[in-house]
Amino acid sequence: MYKDLREFIKGLEAKGELARVKAEVDWYLEVGAVIEEALRRNQPALLFENIKDYKDTHGRKLLVNTELGSFKRMLMALGLQEDLHPMQALRILKDRCRQRIKPVMVSSGPCKEVIEHDDKVNLLEFPVPKWHRLDGGREGRDIGRYIFTWGAIITKDPETGWINCGVYRGMVHDGNKMGVALIEKQHAWLHAMKYQAMGKKSMPMAIALGCPPVLPYVACAPFPKGVDEYDVAGAIQQAPLEVIKCESVDLEVPATSEIVLEGEYLFEPETFLKEGPFGEFPGTYLRLQSIPRNVFQVKCVTHRKDPIFHGHMEGMGPHVAQAKSFPYLETISLWHSLEDMGVPGITGIYPGDSLGVSHPIIIVSIDNMYYGHARHVATALWSVHGKEHTSKIVIVVDSETDITDKNAVFNAIAQRLRPMEGIAFFPGTIGGALDPSVHPDIREMTDQSGRWDRVLIDATWPIEWKPRLEWGGQKHPIYCSASKELLEKVRQRWQEYGLK
Ligand SMILES: Cc1cc2nc3c(=O)[nH]c(=O)nc-3n(C[C@H](O)[C@H](O)[C@H](O)COP(=O)(O)O)c2cc1C
Structure with a gap:
């Protein structure tokens, strides 16, 4: 486990998973282009140490691509052994995400090395990139710099004290204001609704x-x-997070954070400013127009000396597996929900590789137990509350198929799917609003929620088939590959054969 970002950077560097970029790079679009090309070339995480216009500022370094597109770096970030098989990792995380380890409160921490209030606050002291060309709605250095792309936005339920952490993108408006794209029904939005109901003008x-x-x-x-997400973070890393009180608001933040922004999220429409568009995770812009949104008024900034600004570039077009690692924990909460609903026989659940936050493809493996089992899984999945924007396509395979291996899944579809029986449509459901397959007219018609026609691809062997002599008494043709035992023996002797 890495206690803070600096330990993580050291860990990455020790494993050859970090490159320091010493050449001068412009925060305006050049950073984004370097990231895109680095991902295409399967490069490590990048620490930019020489950023144009950021030589004598509070923040001079920018860290990107830490977990993005790299399963290994994601496992490191989560404090797991980096050579775990993806399914082993998922099973460990599935257990840990049911546990809770409360944070410990500390009275001092590195995030307080520098403290600045009110008119001393300047968000542009940190090297915030303009990640994509039309972020903010047009080209230009004066608009569309996204300061919050990765980290935690912390709010508290005013009635129960429930602490939530969320990732909701944030665009700099000026030195002390940023727009936060908090979508309806997100947990921080639920908190905001409560503050508003109490007659408050801000949260x-x-x-x-x-x-x-x-x-x-x-x-x-x-x-x-x-659920207090600090407790879940503690459970995943099997050690409590250290948190510390904010200077100007009644909230706690991780004490080792590089940078902390404190302030108020304003409710009154006359305070709204235009935010977006932003290159979204599918690699497209939802629309090219900005829309008025709530402002986060920053009252105080605390940070470490020489802080490292950490960000993630999201959308990069279809050619880069940009969000490869994001949805793992989301998949786990889906698995938990199916378990809680009592759907039997699920042995694995995995997001397809064309990933984003609302991943459109979900692959599930089952011990096929009864007629219609795959349909039961798909309909249950589509009913899970809060997951309305995921799983446009559900693929169900038998448990012997390795669902983390695209080839194995394609193979199951090719060999076991009987299209008339195995493909089922579930039309006219709520959809993923950011999915490029949703036409703007449909988005408008559905009040921005989008509409999907969902599909199940049942690639399991038919349960109703009976054992047959030509299948050696099995219920389906048997494979001719070497036995597991023999393959294991061969693997052990591999070097002896003189093979790589
Ligand atoms: C890189 C990234 C960017 C995201 N941007 C937003 C966003 O701008 N607005 C939003 O409401 N959700 C956004 N999300 C999705 C939320 O983080 C996600 O729905 C999460 O569950 C919200 O936390 P909550 O369930 O505690 O509200 C983003 C997720 C990621 C990984």
């Missing part, structure tokens, strides 16, 4: 940038309402 909010690497993953996953 206290804190933003931790460059926090312990486990936290952003937890923040971007939909853990149930009422």
Whole structure:
């Protein structure tokens, strides 16, 4: 486990998973282009140490691509052994995400090395990139710089004290204002509704940038309402997070954060400013127009000396597996929900590789137990509350298929699917609003929720088939590959054969 971002950086570097970029790079679009090309070339995480216009500023370094597109780096961030098989990792995480380890409160911490209030606050002291060309709605250095792309946005339920962490993008408006794209029904939005019902004009909010690497993953996953996500982060890393009180709002933040922004999320429409568009995770812009949104008024900034600004570039077009690692914890909460609904026989659940936050493809493996089992799984999945924007395509395979291996899944579809029986449509459901297959007219017609026609691809062997002599007494043709035992023996002797 890495206690803070700096330990994580050391860990990455020791394993050859980090490159320091010493050449001068412009925060305006060049950073984004370098990231895109680096991902295409399967490069490590990048620490930019020489950023144009950021030589004598509070923040001079930018860290990107830490977990993005790399399963190994994601496992490291979550404090797991990096050579775990993806299914082993999922099973460990599935157990840990049911546990809770409360944070410990500390009275001092590195995030307080520098403290600046009110008119001393300047968000542009940190090297915030303009990630994509039309972020903010047009080209230009004066608009569309997204300061919050990765980290944790912290709010508290004013009635119960439930602390939530979320990832909701944030665009700089000026030195002390940023727009936060908090979508309806997100947990921080639920908190905001309560403050509004109490007649408040704003909600206290804190933003931790460059926090312990486990936290952003937890923040971007939909853990149930009422669950303190600090407790889940502690459970995943099997050690409590250290938190510290904010200076100007009644909230706690990770004490080792690189940068903390404290302030108020404003409710009154006359305070709204235009935010977006932003290159979204599918690699497209939802629309090219900005829309008025709530502002986060920053009252205080605390940070480490020489802080490392941590960000993630999201959308990059279809050619880069950009969000490869984001939805793992989201998949786990889906698995938990199916378990809680009592759907039997599920042996694995995995997001397809064309990933984003609302992953459109979900692959599930089952011990096929009864007629219609795959349909039961798909309909249950589509009914899980809070997951309405995921799983446009559900693929169900037998448990012997390795669902983390695309080839194995394609093979199951090719060999076991009987299209008339195995493909089932579930039309006219709520959809993923950011999915490029949703036409703007449909988005408008559905009040922005989108519409999907969902599909199940049942690639399991038919349960109703009976054992046959030509299949050696099995219920389906048997494979001719070597036995597991023999393959294991061969693997052990591999070097002896003189093979690589
Ligand atoms: C990189 C990234 C960017 C995201 N941007 C937003 C966003 O701008 N607005 C939003 O409401 N959700 C966004 N999400 C999704 C939320 O983080 C996700 O729905 C999460 O479950 C929210 O936390 P909550 O369930 O505690 O509300 C983003 C997720 C990721 C990984």
